[in-house]
Amino acid sequence: MSMDSVTAHHHGRPNGASAQHASDTNAGTGVARLIIATSIGNALEFYDLVVYGYFASTLSKLFFPMHSATVSLLLTLGTFALSYLARPVGALVLGSYSDRKGRKASLTLSIAMMTLGTGMVALMPTYAAIGILAPIGIFVSRLLQGFSAGGEFGSSTAFLIEHAPQRSGFMSSWQFSSQGASTLLASAFGAVLTGMLTAPQLEGWGWRIPFLFGMLIGPVGLYIRRRIDETPEFERIEKAHSPVRELLATQKSRVLVSIGSLVLTTTANYMLLYMPTYAARQLGLAAASGFIATLTAGLIVMVVTPLVGHWSDKVGRTRIMLGAGVLFFVTVYPAFMFMNAHPSLPTLLAAVTWVALLKATYFAPIPALMAELFPTRTRTTGMAIGYNIGTTVFGGFTPLAVASLIAATGNNLAPGLYLMLAAVVSLLTLVWARKHLNAH
Numbered sequence: 001m002s003m004d005s006v007t008a009h010h011h012g013r014p015n016g017a018s019a020q021h022a023s024d025t026n027a028g029t030g031v032a033r034l035i036i037a038t039s040i041g042n043a044l045e046f047y048d049l050v051v052y053g054y055f056a057s058t059l060s061k062l063f064f065p066m067h068s069a070t071v072s073l074l075l076t077l078g079t080f081a082l083s084y085l086a087r088p089v090g091a092l093v094l095g096s097y098s099d100r101k102g103r104k105a106s107l108t109l110s111i112a113m114m115t116l117g118t119g120m121v122a123l124m125p126t127y128a129a130i131g132i133l134a135p136i137g138i139f140v141s142r143l144l145q146g147f148s149a150g151g152e153f154g155s156s157t158a159f160l161i162e163h164a165p166q167r168s169g170f171m172s173s174w175q176f177s178s179q180g181a182s183t184l185l186a187s188a189f190g191a192v193l194t195g196m197l198t199a200p201q202l203e204g205w206g207w208r209i210p211f212l213f214g215m216l217i218g219p220v221g222l223y224i225r226r227r228i229d230e231t232p233e234f235e236r237i238e239k240a241h242s243p244v245r246e247l248l249a250t251q252k253s254r255v256l257v258s259i260g261s262l263v264l265t266t267t268a269n270y271m272l273l274y275m276p277t278y279a280a281r282q283l284g285l286a287a288a289s290g291f292i293a294t295l296t297a298g299l300i301v302m303v304v305t306p307l308v309g310h311w312s313d314k315v316g317r318t319r320i321m322l323g324a325g326v327l328f329f330v331t332v333y334p335a336f337m338f339m340n341a342h343p344s345l346p347t348l349l350a351a352v353t354w355v356a357l358l359k360a361t362y363f364a365p366i367p368a369l370m371a372e373l374f375p376t377r378t379r380t381t382g383m384a385i386g387y388n389i390g391t392t393v394f395g396g397f398t399p400l401a402v403a404s405l406i407a408a409t410g411n412n413l414a415p416g417l418y419l420m421l422a423a424v425v426s427l428l429t430l431v432w433a434r435k436h437l438n439a440h
Contacts, residue, residue: 034163035171037228038156039178040221041111044214045149047182048118051210052142053399054190054276054291058207062126063135070407073277077400079135083142084395087388090150092244095384098151099243099377103159103234106380108225110148110155115218117145122211154384157367162231162376169317172367173309180301180360183272186210187295190276194287233376243381247374251382254373257437258386259393260429261370264325265363266395267422268355271415272297274399275352282412283343293348297356304357308364316440317365317372318430324362325430329423331358336416355419362426369439394422 052059060069060076090110098106120141127134153175160171189210197206240246247255275297276290312320335351367383374382398418405414433439 035174037224038159039174041152042175043178043182044217045152046179047186048214050183050186055207063138079139083146084392086143086146087150087392090147091384091388094151095154095381096243098155098380102230103155104230106151106155110151111221113148117141119215122215150388153387154380158380161371162233169312169368170310173305173364175367177302177305180298183298187291190291191288237376240377243378247378247381255386257433258370259390262390263394264422264426266391267398268359270395270398289345293352297352300356301360304360305364308361312365317369318434321362324358325423325427328358332419333416336413340412
């Protein structure tokens with residue numbers, strides 16, 4: 001029982017008072033408090049993912065030393081990818097927990113586990129110090145973070161939407177705006193550290209700084225989340241005895257739509273994450289150039305996403321997503337051709353800015369679209385499973401798939417073709433959802 005509910009009980013306040021309190025959250029401070037409380041966990045999750053991707057080359061030398069630099073990097077990215085296998089498990093466990101015990105309980109548990117995983121990476125001794133235990137420790141920490149992240153998106157999105165259903169597009173878009181803020185912060189760390197430190201300094205201690213910072217965000221998020229109210233919509237409904245069983249028995253097509261609609265945005269997300277490595281290895285640019293480009297992308301996603309989320313409350317979700325998806329399909333390959341034909345910081349910035357704009361426009365309506373696909377009884381479980389299967393299969397493996405495609409074919413334009421294929425899958429999914437599920 002929360003302190004708020006204890007206070008209400010002792011003052012004889014009726015149980016419905018918390019619902020009345022929650023209904024007032026449309027006004028300024030209430031909305032801001034809800035957004036901060038929920039977005040901080042999603043921000044921490046994505047911040048750590050981005051930092052790991054940005055420092056993949058450094059981590060590969062320290063924790064996965066091999067004779068071949070390419071094999072070492074592939075092992076590092078492989079660990080990144082395999083840790084995503086824990087996400088669907090976390091989605092099942094924490095999503096079901098949220099639908100049975102409450103959004104607040106799940107949000108509090110997930111951020112505590114996420115903080116522990118970030119701390120393990122920050123403080124882990126290197127291979128030179130403890131041998132094989134070092135890469136094992138990194139892998140375990142990534143599994144823990146993957147598990148906790150599995151329940152984060154569904155619980156936090158349900159929490160935001162159920163507090164302000166009439167503004168669901170705007171409220172839930174802050175989930176992804178916070179990812180832009182995370183990219184911005186992680187890119188700033190990457191640009192400053194790689195620009196100011198020598199290679200020995202970066203490998204000796206510099207790479208730990210952004211992970212230590214991430215570890216410090218966790219307790220702040222935990223404190224905030226312990227002080228928020230449960231959603232009135234969740235408190236009113238009859239709880240599902242087995243949300244997973246109910247979901248799989250009656251709502252499989254809705255889960256598949258969730259997965260399919262995510263393919264484009266999650267692939268683009270992790271292509272942007274891989275961009276510093278791509279800029280250095282394929283384009284021959286300075287490492288700082290890749291970080292500057294992704295910093296720009298983070299700023300665009302952070303600013304544009306809530307604006308598009310608000311727009312989607314007025315004109316509908318799928319109309320915006322279809323338009324952005326078609327533009328993505330038509331222009332992404334030419335963007336990579338342009339970048340490779342004229343490798344420089346300005347051309348890199350131009351290509352990344354365009355991809356980030358399209359990505360922000362496409363994925364801002366997704367949290368609200370997914371939430372509207374599922375009833376309250378199974379909402380968190382449905383969103384968590386759909387989101388995490390989508391990000392596991394099409395997101396976590398993107399850097400590894402792109403690096404492997406380039407290594408196998410020698411074609412630096414492989415990422416463009418990969419993103420075009422992702423656009424086709426998502427566009428077909430949205431067309432089907434509009435026709436068969438009346439998704440708008």
